Amino acid sequence: LSVSETARTIEELTKVPFYFIAGSTRNRVAFISTEGGPLALWSVDPHTGNKLRLTTESVALVADPRRERDLVYFTRDAAKGAELHKIHSVDAVEGGEKLVVDVPEMRVLGLASSGNVIAFTAAGKEDVGLYLAESGSIEKKAKFASYAELTDSSEDYLVGFGDLAKNPRSSEIFIFKLGTSEYSEYTPVAGSVNKAARIRGSKILFESNLTGKNRLHICDVESTELSLPQYRSKEYEAYDAVEHPYYGWTEQGKIWAIGKKDGEAKAFVDGKTIETLPGYLWGMALLGSRVYTSHTTIIQPMRIIEVDISTGKSKTIVDNPLPPGIRSLKRRSKAIRYKSFDGRLVQAFVIDDGTDIPKRTMMYVHGGPWSDIVNSWGVYMNSLNLSGYNIIAPNYRGSTGFGEEFRKLDIGDPGGGDLEDIAYATRWAKENGLATECAIAGYSYGGYMTLLALGKKPDMWDCGLAGAPVVDWKEQHELSDAVYRHFIETLFDNKTSLYDERSPKTYAKNVKKPVCIIALQNDSRTPLKPVLTYAVELLTQGVKFELHSTTDTGHAFTKTSELMSDLLPWITFLQKMFPSNGISKT
Ligand code: 4NP
Numbered sequence: 062l063s064v065s066e067t068a069r070t071i072e073e074l075t076k077v078p079f080y081f082i083a084g085s086t087r088n089r090v091a092f093i094s095t096e097g098g099p100l101a102l103w104s105v106d107p108h109t110g111n112k113l114r115l116t117t118e119s120v121a122l123v124a125d126p127r128r129e130r131d132l133v134y135f136t137r138d139a140a141k142g143a144e145l146h147k148i149h150s151v152d153a154v155e156g157g158e159k160l161v162v163d164v165p166e167m168r169v170l171g172l173a174s175s176g177n178v179i180a181f182t183a184a185g186k187e188d189v190g191l192y193l194a195e196s197g198s199i200e201k202k203a204k205f206a207s208y209a210e211l212t213d214s215s216e217d218y219l220v221g222f223g224d225l226a227k228n229p230r231s232s233e234i235f236i237f238k239l240g241t242s243e244y245s246e247y248t249p250v251a252g253s254v255n256k257a258a259r260i261r262g263s264k265i266l267f268e269s270n271l272t273g274k275n276r277l278h279i280c281d282v283e284s285t286e287l288s289l290p291q292y293r294s295k296e297y298e299a300y301d302a303v304e305h306p307y308y309g310w311t312e313q314g315k316i317w318a319i320g321k322k323d324g325e326a327k328a329f330v331d332g333k334t335i336e337t338l339p340g341y342l343w344g345m346a347l348l349g350s351r352v353y354t355s356h357t358t359i360i361q362p363m364r365i366i367e368v369d370i371s372t373g374k375s376k377t378i379v380d381n382p383l384p385p386g387i388r389s390l391k392r393r394s395k396a397i398r399y400k401s402f403d404g405r406l407v408q409a410f411v412i413d414d415g416t417d418i419p420k421r422t423m424m425y426v427h428g429g430p431w432s433d434i435v436n437s438w439g440v441y442m443n444s445l446n447l448s449g450y451n452i453i454a455p456n457y458r459g460s461t462g463f464g465e466e467f468r469k470l471d472i473g474d475p476g477g478g479d480l481e482d483i484a485y486a487t488r489w490a491k492e493n494g495l496a497t498e499c500a501i502a503g504y505s506y507g508g509y510m511t512l513l514a515l516g517k518k519p520d521m522w523d524c525g526l527a528g529a530p531v532v533d534w535k536e537q538h539e540l541s542d543a544v545y546r547h548f549i550e551t552l553f554d555n556k557t558s559l560y561d562e563r564s565p566k567t568y569a570k571n572v573k574k575p576v577c578i579i580a581l582q583n584d585s586r587t588p589l590k591p592v593l594t595y596a597v598e599l600l601t602q603g604v605k606f607e608l609h610s611t612t613d614t615g616h617a618f619t620k621t622s623e624l625m626s627d628l629l630p631w632i633t634f635l636q637k638m639f640p641s642n643g644i645s646k647t
Contacts, residue, residue, distance in 0.1 A: 067448065067632055073384045074444050075624040080355040080363040080379060082344030083133070084126035086153040090346045090353045090378070091115075091126045091133055092365065099620045102135055104153040107353065107367055107378050115151045116158055119619035122146075124172040125213065126153065128312065134161070134174040136181075142583035142615020144168050148179065148194070162194040168542060168585070171211030171221055178239065180219045182211040184544035191219065191237060191244075202237055203244045207547035209235065212257040213265075218282060220258040220265055226251070229472050229551040234258050234267060236282050247280065249287050254465050261310040266290070268305045270465045275304050277318060290316050292332025300327055300334070303464055307345050319345055319354070321462060324396055324410065324435040328354055328368075336373045337366070341437040353378065359394040359410060362438045387447060390644055391415045396436070399489040401458075402481045408463070409455035409486050410434050411495060412446045420642040422496035424487055424522065425454040426503030426510045430471055430479065430552070433462040444628050445502065449641025453490045453499075457482035457510075473554030476513050476563040483510060487521055500639050502526035502631070505587055505616065508578075509565065512595070515576060516568025524639040525576040526631045529587045529616055532569075532595040534560040540588045566591070569598035575605040577634035579627050586616040607634050 078096035085091065089104040096103070096112075099119040105112045115133070121144070124134040131153050136146040146169040148162035167183035174180070179194040182205075191203040191211065202219075209223030217239055225233040225246050234247040234255050248255055250271045258265040263283045268275050279288045292298065293315075302320025311317055315331040319342050326342040328335035330352065340358040347353075350370045357363040365379035382388070393415040398406045414420075423445045427434050434442075434454040446452045456462060457479040459471030471479050483501075490496035501522040503511045508530030515525045531537055538549045538560070553559055561567055576599065580592040589610055599606045609630045614623055635641075 064633055067636065068629055070387075070447055071444050071628050071632060072625055073387065074447065075440055075621045075628065077362045077383065077438070077440070078381060079438075080343065080365050080381065082346050082353055082355050082365070083123045084344070085128055085346040085348050085353070086126040086133055087128070087131055088348060089153050090348070090365070091123070091153055092344070092355070093120060093123060095621050098622065100618070102133065102151060105365065105378060107348065107351070110378055112379065113154075113156065115153065115156050116149075121617065122169060122172050124174045125309070127175060131155070134172060134179060136169045136172055138615065138617070138619065140166075140583065140615075141613040142581055142617075142619070143585045144615055144617065146183070148172065148181065162199065164192075164199070168544060170209065170544065173211050173214035173219065175214045176216045178214050178216070178219070180211055180214055182209045182221060182223075184542050186542050188543045189223075191221075191235070193219075193239075202242065203235070207551070208544050210257070213260045215260045215262075217263075218260050220260050220282075222256050222258060222267070224547065224551060228252060229554050230254075230469050232256065234265065234280075236265075247282070247285065249278065249280070257308075259309045261314060266308060266310060266316060268308070275302070275465065277305060277308055277316065292316070292329075294331065294333035296334040297329040297332040300329070302327075304462055311347055317345060317347060317352075321435070323408065324433065324456070324462060326435070328352060330370055333370070335368050335370065336375065337368065339436070341435045343437070357438045358436050359412060359438065359442070360392050390447065392446065394436075397489075399455075399486060401478075401485040403478070405458065407455055407457060407482050407486065409453050409489070410436070411454075411490075412442065412452040413495060414451070414644070417494060419491075419494050419497050420451055421449070421639060422451040422453060422490050422499045424483060424490070424499050424501040425452055426457070426483060426501065426507035427454065427460070428503065428505035428507045429461070430457075430459040430475065430506045431461050431468060433460040435462065440624050441502075441504065441628070444632060445635075447644065448632050448636065449644045450500070450635075451490075451495050453486055453495060455482055455486040457486075472552065473556055473559075475552050476510070480510060480513060480517065483514060484518060484521060498523050498639070500524040500526070500635065502528075504528035506531070508587070512565035512572075512576070512578075513563070513568065515572045515574055516565055517571070519571050519573045522574060524574055524635060526579075526635060527576060528579040528627055528631070529581060529584055530565065530578065530592065531587050533564045533566045533591040535564070536591045537588065540590065542585065545586055566595050566598065569595055570602055572599060572602065572604050575634070575638040577607045577609070577631055579609050579611070579630060581614040581616060582610055582612050583615045605638070
């Protein structure tokens with residue numbers, strides 16, 4: 062393909078909007094979408110299908126909207142990608158956003174608002190704090206050594222979770238009582254992993270692995286009495302979810318949840334299954350007896366659907382058809398499992414052209430590392446696939462979605478067992494008719510793994526694409542704010558002596574294959590500076606490389622044009638260094 066054809070395909074793909082449900086407000090469904098460019102806040106009236114873009118610029122975090130009011134609170138980066146956030150509000154019907162909290166130079170990690178309360182957790186250079194904003198002033202109410210995310214508020218309480226016990230393998234709940242300013246921490250069992258608390262009266266609903274499996278639990282914050290929710294239907298318990306990406310209370314005090322297993326999601330209200338097609342669901346909102354969610358698969362972009370709880374009937378509220386030129390291409394996706402070096406089964410998603418003829422393949426490494434590839438539309442994997450490559454994307458050890466034991470396998474061992482899982486997935490692809498040869502690509506932690514892979518196993522992949530990579534854990538630690546410093550310490554289980562051994566810079570001298578690096582000039586998570594040093598090393602070694610650094614951008618993408626400026630250099634480089642075998646039409 063010529064550069065202009067490549068550019069056209071990628072541009073079409075980057076313009077396919079994302080839809081993530083934020084919640085319901087009055088009679089509208091609030092959502093975040095890239096429709097029209099920025100990752101903006103929107104609302105839709107499900108009766109008329111009338112959509113309204115509420116913000117002209119992008120948003121970062123959105124506080125859970127409240128059914129009883131029109132205002133929605135959200136954060137926005139005010140530092141051109143460096144992720145120093147301000148807090149704004151907007152009316153979900155009328156629009157008209159306002160700056161409501163002029164947060165001083167901090168990364169906001171959690172935001173909640175109810176009644177007159179606006180509260181947030183945020184990281185500065187030194188620590189993470191819990192802040193309450195009242196009539197224009199900001200007061201710090203609690204201080205944390207590490208990650209802490211405010212997840213909900215009521216007239217009486219602020220609740221959230223974080224790494225409060227300084228144990229890399231656990232997380233705890235925090236509760237702040239607004240009337241008395243009492244701060245307390247709660248865990249049902251020392252060492253357990255407890256997440257996102259949602260408050261109703263004096264009861265919090267939260268996910269915990271205290272029984273060995275991730276389950277939803279209820280705790281009374283006054284009596285600390287712990288209980289399991291009682292569901293009207295047994296369907297939720299029979300589904301046996303591995304994780305719960307979204308959950309909350311209904312207006313009647315029942316529980317709704319999205320359960321996740323094997324990269325697929327299912328929605329439940331009071332234990333009853335909400336009928337949706339196989340695939341993934343991004344968020345959920347309830348309006349009376351109707352559920353709203355965003356359904357997707359790896360090759361089907363998100364669309365907002367409505368499901369009637371009593372009849373199970375569903376309809377599309379916001380459709381999202383693929384451009385015809387892309388729709389006509391022959392593609393197929395599936396989840397596979399392969400055995401890794403120690404016999405452990407690892408899941409991977411595969412996209413091919415349905416021919417069973419092996420071809421040049423891209424190993425796509427997700428970021429995080431505590432994240433995963435699910436059966437959901439993603440612009441990176443689809444752009445690489447539609448440029449003519451088969452795709453394999455493994456959920457290497459450390460990935461979420463497979464239980465806490467599997468997720469914690471990378472703690473104290475980043476770039477160890479997880480990198481072996483990537484190597485074994487590559488071997489699987491070559492031995493099972495998917496790949497003739499294989500390149501490797503990833504963003505952030507995936508960019509880190511890409512560069513480490515090219516340095517530690519220089520013959521296994523034929524080309525590498527690294528976005529926002531970590532190249533030097535030591536320097537990165539020095540450059541980080543409180544939350545990312547702690548993130549690195551947690552990931553390494555405080556074994557700081559491993560920083561050099563696990564850094565791509567240590568193996569730069571072994572790299573042989575061409576590599577294209579994208580790094581963002583204002584990235585405050587994986588900063589550009591160490592990447593420049595790494596590039597000098599590649600230059601010294603005579604490795605073929607390209608380094609693209611974009612201005613006024615950071616780690617989190619905020620508009621579709623940024624996807625374009627990441628992907629176009631990657632794919633033109635890839636097609637030059639590792640030309641694809643072309644694309645099959647149906
Ligand atoms: P990401 O990866 O979650 O995939 O964006 C990372 C983010 C930050 C750091 C490392 C990986 N860090 O070292 O701060």
